[in-house]
Amino acid sequence: MEHAETAGNKIVFSVWFGLLGLTVFEVILAYRQLPLETMLTVLMFLSVIKAALIIAYFMHLRYERASLFVTLIPALVFVLIMMTVIFADSSRLAHMRSLVQ
């Protein structure tokens, strides 16, 4: 029942630096004159990486039995993917404006 292995200092701090590094990179990126869509995609990509690092090492999921990961994460991801369907509308909404004050 005791976890076979767990993150040692070396890993923990490298993850920490990794996260900080990514954050700084994001901030720098924010000041580049990129189109919003590109920026959004890149930032989200980086954030997902950060989230993955946190889940894997800080939240220790990497060292749990695979079945835990296999049941939790796909469920979450699936629901989130389904939720993105709503964006099909918001883009439409922009050019179906109706009332003027």
Place this chain on the structure above:
Amino acid sequence: MANMPMEAQVHHHAAPTGFIRKYIFSLDHKVIGKQYYFLAIVSVFLGMVLSWLVRIHLVWPNVHIWGLGAFSPAGAPGGVISPEYYLSLLTIHGTLMVFFVLTTAPQAGFGNYALPIQIGAEDMAFPTLNMLSFWVTFLALCALVATLFVPDGPPISGWTAYPPLSAVGTIAGPGQGMGQNLWAVSIALFCIGSLLGALNFITTTVDLRCTGMTLMRMPVTCWAWLITAILSLLSFAVLFAACVLLILDRNAGTSFFLPSGLLVNGQLQNHAGGSPLLWQHLFWFFGHPEVYIAIVPGFGVISHVLSVFSRKPVLGYKIIVICLLAIGFLSFTVWGHHMFLSGMSPYSGFLFSIPTLIITIPATIISLLWLGTVFGGRLRFTTCMMFALGFVSVFVTGGLGGMFLAQPSLDIFLHGTYFVVGHFHMVMGVAAIFGMFAGTYFWFPKMFGRMMNERLGKVHFWITFVGVYCIFMPMHFIGLEGMPRRYSSFLNEAMQPLMPVHKFMTIAALITGASQFIFLFNLFWSMYKGPKAPENPWESTTLEWTVSSPPPFDNFGGKHPVVYHDAYEYGDVQNGKDYVMQTDPPG
């Protein structure tokens, strides 16, 4: 075993002494299950009375209802229901039934009571959390009922509470002030209660199964409760967010659901930038899984009961489990079929209709497997079995209505008509309620240690079964005529010829509703006067029938049951028994 001390502290809470800890703030899943059950009973009868008033107002708008005038001088002056009060009653009826009956009783009620015993656990994984989720739900119910007593009455925006009607406040109509706020708070609380309950159910099923109780040896009921819990966990979170945003829109001046330039009865609203569609998306993203949260526990109970009283194993146990999982999965992909005509992108409308029709495949398979289970059995027509058979009938009837509504092109005509009302009452309301009745007649001996009265039960069944067809079948017919729902009266002369049908449905509703008091009487009379129940009155195989009725505080009197058999070993007669208990030693 790092977790040993914690396991201990979780599962070995001593039997409480003293009334409060025993019956009010009890940690015992059996007591909490009963508490949920009675909360649902109160809600369902209140909801039923409201539906009576609604039906009466539709066909006899001017009739004086004794006492109602005193109860709500504003809504029903002199006991005559006003149109706005009609909408209020409708809203509270819907909310009560969907949330506090269909979501509590089958899952949190029977689930809480039977799940731990059926999997051979001593209690739920988190007893305190369990108690908490009940009392939060109870608060939610109080908040909802309170709307009946606030000055400007309950909200009139229906159980779906579409903005702007629900978001702009009193100016939108009576009940949209305090009433709507209470409604939103109530639902938000309810979400919290359900979330806590859900994670408790999942953890319990995963971690606390007794030795030998593999997942594939669990009764179908446990599978149903597990899947329902997963659905609740994933969907109520969304509704909770939606409610928070609604509350903010109403009270903090945000505009998540409110576009710019709204002119509500003469007053320009200073909201801007939101969209009512957003609420509809968030609401139905929860709303469709909710439908299955209501019905899947019913699936479980019915599969279980049909097998017990046909003295046959469930036909295709594995397949039923797979179908339940498929339904759970698909239920997150179909919410858009509530929004075909909502102004949503018509392409997504078309896409949503595909999984909507696909989800009928597992449902159809399960229904056929029920028929296959009954086939060639030795049916014992107890009241419980009658309701199980009734469930199959009404579920098929209601389900087939879905074939029409699942198609956007037919929905263009049928959307928002009585056809829809008939459909979802049949498939979600009545079917789920039949599941609850079956569950009650089945587990009552275990819950209260006494048998219910079969004769009264049969009377109750026959009136209810015929009654629901008389109420909800005609709704399909008048739906075909294009009769819109949520109308407090019909000005359109084309609708006048249909009033007799409405009268018929109202009378049927009054009679059917009245017959529910037979059930209520039977319930409480048997609780005290019924004959003592043996350990295993139905000759069933699952763990709850291996212990005394009612079970001891820790369910198994300190013994650790060990399971050697599947849940449904019926039929082959050996040493006088045609069934094998799950705990019978092998060989």
Place this chain on the structure above:
Amino acid sequence: MSSLDGPVSAAAVHDAHDIPSWGGGSLPYAVPSKKLGMWLFIVSDAITFSAVIFAYGYLRLAAAAWPRPFETPSIVNATVMTFVLLSSSVAMVLAVRASSLGKVSGAVGWLVATALGGVIFDVLHIREWLGLIGEGVRPFHNPWGTPMFGAAFFTMTGLHMLHVTIGVVYLLVIAVGFGRRKFSAADVEVSGLYWHFVDLVWMFIFPLVYLLSAKTA
């Protein structure tokens, strides 16, 4: 789901007699119930957050123009907040490890440090809120454009701040309880899960709310 199944039956029935307590047949995930419970809570809470964030995305996408008012100072401030939160997460990791090794004082110390990080985060955040409110940002109005900017900002950051605050209280309770031997190492680990999750959510709020609304040039 069937992945839950697997090892239970054979193994469990085999050692039916040397099951030390009412542990049930087995723990398919090999994690204690409380940990699984917290994981499930995190999943559903993540969905709640996502729903709010998606609502923000939905409205920003539909909006004609969305204000991008954050001057460099507030971006720096937010970056510092991110730094604080990440560091507190590391402290949390160390607290969990110390507790699992039975080093009570060490664990309590790191827990308090973590909570302190949370407090600093809250202080910085509230300071910034006050600043924005001073500039006239309200849930229903702001100087720069669509009123939804204020609404979305306060809702998302407010919801997150609420989680941080709850987390701080939770951690302190655990710290005291663990110091008094009331709570086990497992409880510390579970509280850690929650804290890391709060950190994780910020990893999305920070770019979506701040960086995408940073005033560039």
Place this chain on the structure above:
Amino acid sequence: MGKAFAVVLTIITTVSVAIFVSRHWWFPEAASAHGGAMDHQFVETFVGAAIGFILAQLCLAGFAWKYGERKGDARPIRIFPGGAKWLIVLALVYVGSEIILLEFVGQKVWAAMYFTPPAAGSLQVQVLAGQFAFYFRYPGPDGKFGPIHTRKIDETKGNFFGIDSSDPESKDDIVTVDLAVPVNQPVVLLLNSKDMGHGFYIPEMRIQQDIVPGMEIPLHFTPTKIGRYEIACNQLCGLGHNTMRAFLDVMSEEDYQKWIVEQASLQ
């Protein structure tokens, strides 16, 4: 008891089906170009559903009749021939064919109404829904609508549409309380709401669409029968929801021309 159940269930089934088939309660007669196709698809679906309904209910009734346990009944139970296999096949075939037939073959109506743009030169009418009335606006000679200024809406001054009279595009617009269209000419409705979510439902035209505040939703159809039809609000919009109605007058071309001139003079 089982036999009683069988009998009752059979009666319920026959009566329900009989009432449907008798068409005593049925759609109002279709009066629009796409109405026929929709009715046709309904009938197809109905046949499919009826088959499933009758088979399922009668099987249930039959089994309940046949397999009741008698006193001292020792007859062995019988497993369903072939186990679950054939039932699954049946379900897949039944529902599968429904899906292919209805979903993919039968979606022409939906596609025709929502995927394809309205025919060129179809009559444009703007609809403004509010608690609890519909107003209609014809573009007038210039064929253009001015914007809807909700701030300017003033029932007392008869400015139901929030028209800015200084706006050249709005000048010649014609606002009416009923909707009139010439027969057999495609119509595009531009649906707007000034306060709540409303519905726009004309059963005879086989059209329905929610009206969402903040959006202008187009809806096109072609009336084929001269007559007066009711427009109902079919989305709960508040207190007077059931009183919110207007009328659609489908007229012959010349009547329509007379009518529109008359309305223009009333502005």
